[in-house]
Amino acid sequence: xxxxxxxxxxxxxxxxxxxxxxxxxxxxxxxxxxxxxxxxxxxxxxxxxxxxxxxxxxxxxxxxxxxxxxxxxxxxxxxxxxxxxxxxxxxxxxxxxxxxxxxxxxxxxxxxxxxxxxxxxxxxxxxxxxxxxxxxxxxxxxxxxxxxxxxxxxxxxxxxx
Amino acid sequence: xxxxxxxxxxxxxxxxxxxxxxxxxxxxxxxxxxxxxxxxxxxxxxxxxxxxxxxxxxxxxxxxxxxxxxxxxxxxxxxxxxxxxxxxxxxxxxxxxxxxxxxxxxxxxxxxxxxxxxxxxxxxxxxxxxxxxxxxxxxxxxxxxxxxxxxxxxxxxxxxxxxxxxxxxxxxxxxxxxxxxxxxxxxxxxxxxxxxxxxxxxxxxxxxxxxxxxxxxxxxxxxxxxxxxxxxxxxxxxxxxxxxxxxxxxxxxxxxxxxxxxxxxxxxxxxxxxxxxxxxxxxxxxxxxx
Numbered sequence: 001x002x003x004x005x006x007x008x009x010x011x012x013x014x015x016x017x018x019x020x021x022x023x024x025x026x027x028x029x030x031x032x033x034x035x036x037x038x039x040x041x042x043x044x045x046x047x048x049x050x051x052x053x054x055x056x057x058x059x060x061x062x063x064x065x066x067x068x069x070x071x072x073x074x075x076x077x078x079x080x081x082x083x084x085x086x087x088x089x090x091x092x093x094x095x096x097x098x099x100x101x102x103x104x105x106x107x108x109x110x111x112x113x114x115x116x117x118x119x120x121x122x123x124x125x126x127x128x129x130x131x132x133x134x135x136x137x138x139x140x141x142x143x144x145x146x147x148x149x150x151x152x153x154x155x156x157x158x159x160x161x
Numbered sequence: 162x163x164x165x166x167x168x169x170x171x172x173x174x175x176x177x178x179x180x181x182x183x184x185x186x187x188x189x190x191x192x193x194x195x196x197x198x199x200x201x202x203x204x205x206x207x208x209x210x211x212x213x214x215x216x217x218x219x220x221x222x223x224x225x226x227x228x229x230x231x232x233x234x235x236x237x238x239x240x241x242x243x244x245x246x247x248x249x250x251x252x253x254x255x256x257x258x259x260x261x262x263x264x265x266x267x268x269x270x271x272x273x274x275x276x277x278x279x280x281x282x283x284x285x286x287x288x289x290x291x292x293x294x295x296x297x298x299x300x301x302x303x304x305x306x307x308x309x310x311x312x313x314x315x316x317x318x319x320x321x322x323x324x325x326x327x328x329x330x331x332x333x334x335x336x337x338x339x340x341x342x343x344x345x346x347x348x349x350x351x352x353x354x355x356x357x358x359x360x361x362x363x364x365x366x367x368x369x370x371x372x373x374x375x376x377x378x379x380x381x382x383x384x385x386x387x388x389x390x391x392x393x394x395x396x397x398x399x400x401x402x403x404x405x406x407x408x409x410x411x412x413x414x415x416x417x418x419x420x421x422x423x424x425x426x427x428x429x430x431x432x433x434x435x436x437x438x439x440x441x442x443x444x445x446x447x448x449x450x451x
Binding site: 003005021022023025028044045046049052058059060061063064065066068069071112115116129130131133134135 | 162163164165166167168169171195196199200203204212214216240260263264265266267269270351352353
């Protein structure tokens, strides 16, 4: 039972091939096997959003997808989108506006925010709140996070903030 | 927590699924989006010995329209239901409902077929399937394909008419008629939470007159409830505040056996159902929200 399976995937632009136990979920695989500890593990049942990852361009719960289900997939983590500079403006806005305190939710929050702004940079505050509704933050009360995402959206869509 | 160990089968054809059923019987469990099964496994509420991943079975994908019927493949993601042009045109109830399902990251993985097979009493799509007069297509290796009306499909909490050796492959929905309208609403504590009470509705509206209504409540019992008494009461009636009052009274009969759950009493659920029926009837009649 539960022999390992070989899985080939791309993580942050690098090809990875590993033998993985089926029960290993994707976020644990990234953290434990690839030492990419930027994605966090919170509730482990899909509620908190701390484990948010990007798989084939779409955000998913890293705790609700098995690593063996990522065969052939393109996976991006907070490390990848940080290094590429894709979300530098969001990170700067989070910093400027104190949109994080302990930082546990921040990687997931940034990926959810980037997902929204890539599709709709002009998103209003209600749309922002709806889009990050699956990402819990227990420090900030969300106000500063919404402020930061809104500011970046305005900047990206050419409006003054 | 972490899931208990299991073997993993990566199916690329229905024959792979049937082979796994044959070999492992009840020990085999299908996983599609995994947005309900994986949490249950992580919390050790479920511990299948063999997981059969159907995400790579191409024939379970796709949305198509033929001869007045919209066919939606079992693997269609909730996110796709929300943006698909054919769904928006021919089955707009599903478009409306999709944004109420959990959160974007979950909608990117969760599937239509998975939601129906899982049969969570608080789920949106089973109620929409009944309201839409959907027909659910399932296949087994020994008996081939059969079709089950949505209204006969949901038998209880996590319990459907699917046999252990069957897999749900697609859902057929009669396309919406010119005089038909749909409405959907639910009350939840926070965006994306499970509904305290929800209502999926469809009907023919001539002027302000209701005909052939389908009102299906969810998160009130162990399966979606087709409100037959309320529907009969509203047949042929014009929309008005008095009509809403009559509908609210009839609702007491439809919901007399509903259950309290951990968070909400039956009395509160009945009250919330009355609120929803008022809103949804107004929306169907083109009166906007009350």
